[in-house]
Amino acid sequence: MGFRPSGYMLKVREVHPLVHHITNYVTVNDCANVCICAGGSPIMSDSAYEVEEMVASADALVLNIGTINERTLESMKRAGKAAGKVGKPIILDPVGVGATKYRTNVVEGLISSLHPSIIKSNMGEMSTIVGCKGMVRGVDSVSSCKDLADRMLAFAKENRCVLVSTGPTDYVTDGRTFFELSNGVPMLENVSGTGCSVTTMIGVYAGACGPSAESAVAAVSAFNIAAEDAIGHCAGPGTFKPALLDSLYAMKPETIDEKVRFKAF
Amino acid sequence: MGFRPSGYMLKVREVHPLVHHITNYVTVNDCANVCICAGGSPIMSDSAYEVEEMVASADALVLNIGTINERTLESMKRAGKAAGKVGKPIILDPVGVGATKYRTNVVEGLISSLHPSIIKSNMGEMSTIVGCKGMVRGVDSVSSCKDLADRMLAFAKENRCVLVSTGPTDYVTDGRTFFELSNGVPMLENVSGTGCSVTTMIGVYAGACGPSAESAVAAVSAFNIAAEDAIGHCAGPGTFKPALLDSLYAMKPETIDEKVRFKAF
Amino acid sequence: MGFRPSGYMLKVREVHPLVHHITNYVTVNDCANVCICAGGSPIMSDSAYEVEEMVASADALVLNIGTINERTLESMKRAGKAAGKVGKPIILDPVGVGATKYRTNVVEGLISSLHPSIIKSNMGEMSTIVGCKGMVRGVDSVSSCKDLADRMLAFAKENRCVLVSTGPTDYVTDGRTFFELSNGVPMLENVSGTGCSVTTMIGVYAGACGPSAESAVAAVSAFNIAAEDAIGHCAGPGTFKPALLDSLYAMKPETIDEKVRFKAF
Numbered sequence: 085m086g087f088r089p090s091g092y093m094l095k096v097r098e099v100h101p102l103v104h105h106i107t108n109y110v111t112v113n114d115c116a117n118v119c120i121c122a123g124g125s126p127i128m129s130d131s132a133y134e135v136e137e138m139v140a141s142a143d144a145l146v147l148n149i150g151t152i153n154e155r156t157l158e159s160m161k162r163a164g165k166a167a168g169k170v171g172k173p174i175i176l177d178p179v180g181v182g183a184t185k186y187r188t189n190v191v192e193g194l195i196s197s198l199h200p201s202i203i204k205s206n207m208g209e210m211s212t213i214v215g216c217k218g219m220v221r222g223v224d225s226v227s228s229c230k231d232l233a234d235r236m237l238a239f240a241k242e243n244r245c246v247l248v249s250t251g252p253t254d255y256v257t258d259g260r261t262f263f264e265l266s267n268g269v270p271m272l273e274n275v276s277g278t279g280c281s282v283t284t285m286i287g288v289y290a291g292a293c294g295p296s297a298e299s300a301v302a303a304v305s306a307f308n309i310a311a312e313d314a315i316g317h318c319a320g321p322g323t324f325k326p327a328l329l330d331s332l333y334a335m336k337p338e339t340i341d342e343k344v345r346f347k348a349f
Numbered sequence: 350m351g352f353r354p355s356g357y358m359l360k361v362r363e364v365h366p367l368v369h370h371i372t373n374y375v376t377v378n379d380c381a382n383v384c385i386c387a388g389g390s391p392i393m394s395d396s397a398y399e400v401e402e403m404v405a406s407a408d409a410l411v412l413n414i415g416t417i418n419e420r421t422l423e424s425m426k427r428a429g430k431a432a433g434k435v436g437k438p439i440i441l442d443p444v445g446v447g448a449t450k451y452r453t454n455v456v457e458g459l460i461s462s463l464h465p466s467i468i469k470s471n472m473g474e475m476s477t478i479v480g481c482k483g484m485v486r487g488v489d490s491v492s493s494c495k496d497l498a499d500r501m502l503a504f505a506k507e508n509r510c511v512l513v514s515t516g517p518t519d520y521v522t523d524g525r526t527f528f529e530l531s532n533g534v535p536m537l538e539n540v541s542g543t544g545c546s547v548t549t550m551i552g553v554y555a556g557a558c559g560p561s562a563e564s565a566v567a568a569v570s571a572f573n574i575a576a577e578d579a580i581g582h583c584a585g586p587g588t589f590k591p592a593l594l595d596s597l598y599a600m601k602p603e604t605i606d607e608k609v610r611f612k613a614f
Numbered sequence: 615m616g617f618r619p620s621g622y623m624l625k626v627r628e629v630h631p632l633v634h635h636i637t638n639y640v641t642v643n644d645c646a647n648v649c650i651c652a653g654g655s656p657i658m659s660d661s662a663y664e665v666e667e668m669v670a671s672a673d674a675l676v677l678n679i680g681t682i683n684e685r686t687l688e689s690m691k692r693a694g695k696a697a698g699k700v701g702k703p704i705i706l707d708p709v710g711v712g713a714t715k716y717r718t719n720v721v722e723g724l725i726s727s728l729h730p731s732i733i734k735s736n737m738g739e740m741s742t743i744v745g746c747k748g749m750v751r752g753v754d755s756v757s758s759c760k761d762l763a764d765r766m767l768a769f770a771k772e773n774r775c776v777l778v779s780t781g782p783t784d785y786v787t788d789g790r791t792f793f794e795l796s797n798g799v800p801m802l803e804n805v806s807g808t809g810c811s812v813t814t815m816i817g818v819y820a821g822a823c824g825p826s827a828e829s830a831v832a833a834v835s836a837f838n839i840a841a842e843d844a845i846g847h848c849a850g851p852g853t854f855k856p857a858l859l860d861s862l863y864a865m866k867p868e869t870i871d872e873k874v875r876f877k878a879f
Contacts, residue, residue: 109374109639110381110393116640116806121851126806127710128640131683134716141713153396153420155683180392183406186399274598276381276391317849319582321386322594329852333804374639375646375658418661418685445657448671451664539863541646541656584847586651587859 089344090337092293092302096123101143101291103284104167106130106160108150108179111277114325115146118281121333122306124288130156135163144291145172147200148280150179152190164198173295176200177283182212195243201295202246204283207232210249214239237262246297250282254304258297262349265301267308274321282307305344310335312343354609355602357558357567361388366408366556368549369432371395371425373415373444376542379590380411383546386598387571389553395421400428404437409556412465413442413545417455429463438560441465442548447477460508466560467511469548472497475514479504502527511562515547519569523562527614530566532573539586547572570609575600577608619874620867622823622832626653631821633814634672634697636660636690638680638709641807644855645678648811651863652836654818660686665693674821675702677730678810680709682720694728703825706730707813712742725773731825732776734813737762740779744769767792776827780812784834788827792879795831797838804851812837835874840865842873 103119104127105112112128119126129138132155139145145167147160167174176198178191191213194200203213210216214235233255240247241259249255254265272278282304289303290296313335314327368384369392370377377393384391394403397420404410410432412425432439441463443456456478459465468478475481479500498520505512506524514520519530537543547569554568555561578600579592633649634657635642642658649656659668662685669675675697677690697704706728708721721743724730733743740746744765763785770777771789779785784795802808812834819833820826843865844857 108393110377110391112640113378113643113806117851120804120806126640128638128681129710129714129717130681131716133684134714137714137716151393151395154398155420180394184394184399184402186396186402187394274385276378276385318595319592320595320598321382322591322598326591326852326856327849330848330850333850333852373658375642375656378643416658416660419663420685445659449659449664449667451661451667452659539650541643541650583860584857585860585863586647587856587863591856 087298088341089302089305090341092289092299093306093337093340096289096292099143099292100125101288102127102141103144103146103287103291104129104139104142104163105146105148105284106135106156106163107146107148107280110150111280114277114281115284117329118284118332119288121329122285122288124291130159132159132162135159136166139163139167139172140170142172144175144287146175146177146283146287147194148177148179148283149187149190150280152187157190160194161197164194168198173201173290174198175202175204175283175287175290177280178203178205178209178213181205181209199243200245202248202286202290202300204248204250204286206279207249207251210236210247233262246295246300248286248300248304250279250304256297256300256304261297263297263301263346265304265308265346267305267312267343267345269311269315271315271321271324272311275325301346302340305346306335306340307332309340309343352563353606354567354570355606357554357564358571358602358605361554361557364408364557365390366553367392367406368409368411368552368556369394369404369407369428370411370413370549371400371421371428372411372413372545375415376545379542379546380549382594383549383597384553386594387550387553389556395424397424397427400424401431404428404432407437409438409440409552411440411442411548411552412459413444413548414452414455415444415545417452422455425459426462429459433463438466438555439463440467440469440548440552440555442545443468443470443474443478446470446474453477464508465510467513467551467555467565469513469515469551471544472514472516475501475512498527511560511565513551513565513569515544515569521562521565521569526562528562528566528611530569530573530611532570532577532608532610534576534580536580536586536589537576540590566611567605570611571600571605572597574605574608617828618871619832619835620871622819622829623836623867623870626819626822629673629822630655631673631818632657632671633674633676633817633821634659634669634693635676635678635814636665636686636693637676637678637810640680641810644807644811645814647859648814648862649818651859652815652818654821660689662689662692665689666696669693669697669702670700672702674705674817676705676707676813676817677724678707678709678813679717679720680810682717687720690724691727694724698728703731703820704728705732705734705813705817705820707810708733708735708739708743711735711739718742729773730775732778732816732820732830734778734780734816736809737779737781740766740777763792776825776830778816778830778834780809780834786827786830786834791827793827793831793876795834795838795876797835797842797873797875799841799845801845801851801854802841805855831876832870835876836865836870837862839870839873
């Protein structure tokens with residue numbers, strides 16, 4: 085592989101992309117700080133009265149349905165349409181899809197109307213999206229799908245999008261190449277918002293480098309390598325979160341090339 | 350007393366309860382992380398379109414009115430009715446009750462229509478609820494009620510619920526036994542969200558062990574003992590919060606039995 | 615100058631002012647904790663059904679439009695009218711003014727109808743407000759205005775308000791005196807919510823000491839001096855935030871007099 089994630093990291097730091105989020109109120113502050121520490125700049129406006137104008141100045145749009153409601157759904161649709169018209173990357177995090185009918189309908193509607201460039205979720209949610217029989221338990225999910233990889237490849241190809249499934253192993257595909265990423269630490273499961281933060285990372289990298297599978301691989305790996313570093317600077321889940329931001333902010337481009345662990349098929 | 354809080358802690362870690370919160374946007378992230386570190390898993394959905402379906406998969410429902418509005422009030426009512434029908438524990442935190450007529454009406458409505466299993470508040474709010482002459486100052490409250498204990502006992506008995514009043518001394522009663530808890534540190538007053546976090550703890554323990562006075566005593570004590578431990582690992586209110594999460598996550602069952610300090614009447 | 619900021623700090627700690635915020639969901643938790651660590655007590659209610667009654671018990675009202683929507687705009691108007699009637703200080707943070715027409719209209723409407731006592735923003739937003747040709751990029755802003763100082767002086771005089779513009783150098787004026795403040799550290803740019811936190815600081819000091827240029831200078835300086843201290847107790851943007859709260863909470867009145875750096879014209 086000639087793929088070096090450092091090139092993406094350098095580009096992010098050069099472009100300093102503006103990432104417009106319409107997201108949930110639980111982890112929004114984490115997303116803002118991750119965005120900054122990764123090299124981007126966050127916009128968090130979610131009023132239907134202004135999102136179309138706001139997204140025009142952004143480099144990418146992140147839509148996270150964690151605490152979706154009718155007001156913010158309308159804003160997502162408007163921002164998504166405006167972003168789509170000018171070809172800006174849209175990254176969708178379908179939090180909890182499959183947990184309720186409403187959530188499933190919302191996600192189907194957003195995918196069919198906005199054609200997101202990248203869909204990022206945990207493995208259980210991904211199973212729901214690509215039609216595997218998944219097991220969703222709240223926002224934590226466990227997938228029992230045996231052919232998840234094949235279905236992700238087919239879905240990505242058919243929908244011309246990039247899919248990212250996170251968990252102990254992360255999967256990324258654009259319908260052609262299938263990446264298996266193995267950086268990260270179990271502690272990530274013990275902190276609220278690490279999933280949303282990965283989505284933000286992907287938005288930052290897509291905003292600077294375009295919504296490719298490779299930029300998503302670089303984004304997820306940067307986050308997970310920061311997490312590996314942070315483990316040595318914390319005493320538990322509480323101190324892990326600020327340590328992770330420190331590590332993300334301080335990461336050198338050569339570190340990501342040295343530490344990244346993935347296979348491509 | 351044969352009461353050992355470690356039994357409740359072990360049960361929580363075995364059950365890993367899902368706790369559905371409809372809560373305020375100020376401290377929601379703290380609640381999510383406390384929920385995880387205590388051994389639970391948080392759901393934070395607050396859309397009226399899905400809360401009934403969402404709460405069906407949860408083990409307990411926490412309703413916190415800190416930044417209540419008409420939209421989330423409607424969601425609380427729907428989620429509460431659905432939880433009540435199937436006998437799931439409802440924990441109400443009537444933040445700021447007595448501070449405005451609206452807030453007082455909201456709390457009266459929620460209590461009379463949903464019959465929460467547990468009501469948890471600070472002492473000033475508890476005074477308002479049980480009809481003592483309290484002094485409410487913002488969300489911090491001071492009670493001047495001399496017969497608070499008697500009124501709590503009577504209210505809990507009449508309403509067949511558990512009451513928890515927090516402060517330098519915490520009080521818990523189910524209308525029969527009255528517990529006085531004396532763990533905790535003054536630093537808890539210097540961090541936003543510690544009251545809401547205790548409510549989350551009670552939700553986690555009620556979700557796993559049922560909404561008894563004993564499970565509430567174990568929940569409050571676990572939080573306060575974590576706070577006592579965290580004091581030795583911080584340099585002020587800012588570093589206290591992550592240290593508290595670390596301590597909560599790392600706490601051993603034997604520690605809670607060893608450190609717990611309460612009297613039962 | 616006979617101006618000693620310690621006098622304002624001592625007054626804040628004596629009065630323990632209640633500061634009612636109607637603010638954004640991104641940094642609201644930071645604002646709550648900064649409010650407490652600075653010596654105040656936060657109220658975060660934003661329901662139109664109760665803000666008029668709630669603000670009656672507060673010492674100052676902070677309006678931050680970071681994630682403004684129609685619901686919270688209505689609440690801001692009601693709370694502002696109620697605060698204005700009884701002469702309570704109103705502090706406006708016009709986040710992102712100039713970024714969208716909606717946001718600009720909202721700010722013009724709030725200024726003309728509520729006559730805020732203090733308007734606090736970053737330099738790009740301030741340029742928009744006083745009619746300089748600013749450059750706004752998301753919530754980060756860069757001003758290219760050469761006569762910002764003159765325009766701030768004129769605007770403050772005409773509108774009988776205090777203006778605070780933050781950045782590497784902070785500017786404060788009441789239309790007569792013009793203060794240039796040079797405390798602070800570049801790290802403040804790497805953490806979401808430091809701008810909103812400064813607005814909260816100004817609200818706390820205005821609530822206890824009145825909305826004068828001098829109380830704003832003391833508030834901004836206290837925050838920036840805490841940031842200077844925190845730099846020595848952190849390893850990056852993640853650990854900087856809790857360290858800043860620790861420093862703010864622990865700051866001695868003599869420290870602010872010793873460390874403050876400003877010029878008055």
